[in-house]
Amino acid sequence: MVGDEGKLGEREEEDGGEEEEQIVEGLGLYKGKVRIVNSEEPSEETMLLWGIQQPILSKPNAFAKQSSLQLRLDSCGRSLSILQSPSSLGTPGVTGSVMWDSGVVLGKFLEHAVESGTVLLQGKKVVELGSGCGLVGCISALLGAQVILTDLPDRLRLLKKNVEANLYGDVKGSATVTELTWGDELEPFLCDPLPDYVLGSDVIYSEGAVMDLLETLVDLCGSETTIVLAGELRNDAILEYFLEAASKEFIVGRVDQKQWHPDYLSPRVVIYVLVKK
Template sequence: MDEEPESAVVMGAYGGPARPVETAAGETMLLWSLGDPASHRPNAFVRHGAGALAIDACGRRLTLHQSPSNFKGASGVTGAVVWDSGVVLAKFLEHAADRGLLAARGARAVELGAGCGLVGVVAALLGARVVATDLPDRLRLLRKNLEENLGPGDGDARVAELVWGEDDDPDPDLMHPELLLGSDVVYSEEAVDDLLATLSLLAGQNTTVLLAGELRNDVVLECFLEAAMEEFVIGCIEQEQWHPDFRTNRVAIFILVKKKPQSPESSDLNCF
C-alpha cells in the first residue's frame, strides 16, 4: 500500500489518505502550477465521436451508449458522452474497493449529473444501491445504459430526475446516502450555487461526497471550492490512490464531508 504523506488525513467512508484542502486559491494554484493540466492530452480514455464507449470494469466489459449528435461542446452539455473524469472516478471506486479502502457493498449511493451512467453502473456492480440522477431530457440514455449493463443479480440501480437547486423535497431515496458521487459536475460559475444547494440538501453527517472533475477553468474550480468550504471539509485524493492505468493531470478527485454542526454552547461562546 502507498505510504501516506505526513499531512494526509482519512475522511468519511474512504480509508485511504487525502490531502487537506486548506484554501480554494491555494489548491487551485497547486493543481495548475504543478499538474499543468493544459499540457496533457484531453479525452485520454474516451472518444466523443463514437456511438458507444467500451471499458473493462469489475471483471466484465461494459458498453456505454453515447449520443454524439447531441454533444456540441457547449458548457453544460455533458450528459450525452462519457468524460475522462467519469472513467477516472469509476475506476477509482473499483480500485479502492479492491484494496479494501471503500465499503460500497450495501451502501446507498446517489450519482449527480449521471449522464451516460458509467459511475453508477460501477457502483452498483460493487454492491451499492444506486440512484442515478440527471435532468429530465438526459434520463432516456441513462436508463438504457443501466438496463443494458446491469442484469439480474448485478446490483441495484435506478434512475431519478433531479434538477439542482430547484427541488426542495426530493425523492426520499436521495436523502443522506452513504455515498454521493459526481463526475464533471463543476463546469460553470452559474451552476455552482445550484450544485452546492443540492449537495447541502442531500448530504448528511455520514455522507461521503466524491467528485471527479476535469481541470478546464481554474476560476470555476476556485469558486466552487471557496463556496463549498463554508459547509464541507474538503480533501484532494492524489493520483497515487487512483487506479494505476487511469491517471491524468487533467482530472482531480475531491472528497467532501459535512462539517459538524456547532453546539449551542459553541455558538454562544462565539458571540463574545
C-alpha cells in the first residue's frame, strides 16, 4: 500500500499468521521495514511487546551501568567516552545524568542503519530531545548530521562536556547544545527550517510528560520530518497512553530488531519511527 503522501511503502502479510499484519517498506526518511501500530487499538501493541519480548524476564543494563563514572563505546571508527554523574540520580526527576540501554541501542542502530543504507544523516538537520549525556547526538554528528542536542537547563553542563570531549578533529557533521523544555514555545533556529529528523531515547517515562512531549514533537515536525524514538519497556500503561495520544497526529511504526545493530539487541528496548499524518 502506498500512502497518499508517499510516506508508506509496500504492505506485506506476515508469513504464517492468520491475521494480516501491516508491514511497510519505509516510513518517512527511514527506508527499512516497520510494523504499523494499530491506531485504533494501541493496547494490541503493548500486549504484543510484553508477550513476545517478555522484557521483565531479561536483566536491565545490558550495555549501560549507571554506577560508573563513564561509559566507553566504539562507534564510527573512534572510541567514545561518555561521562556520567551517578550522584545526580538522587535528585528527583533527574535520569539524564547517566546512560540507559535505550540510548546505546539507538546510537548503534543509527550507525548500523547508515551503513546499511536505510538512513541517510549526512547533511541532515537533527534535533535530539532529552539528550542527557549526549551519546546519540554525538554519534549522529559523526555520521554527518547537523545536530542540535537539547535538554533542561540543569542538564546542559554535562551534555556540553561530552560533546566537546568526543567531537574533536575530523567530524563529518556538527553539534550544538541548547536548552529546551517540552511544551514551551520553540526558539526559531530549532524549527526554521524544520528538522529532517527528531531523535529521542527514554523520553516516554511518565504520563505527566507525554502531552508536553507530543506538543513539542508536533511543533518540530513538518511533512518531511521523521521521528525516531527508542525506549525501555518498563511500564505498559505509559507506553499505551503515549501510543494512543501520538496516533492522533502521527503514523507510528515499530522497527523489527532484525534491523538493529546485531551486537546491540535487547528485549527490554523498542524503537519507533513516526511521521505526521
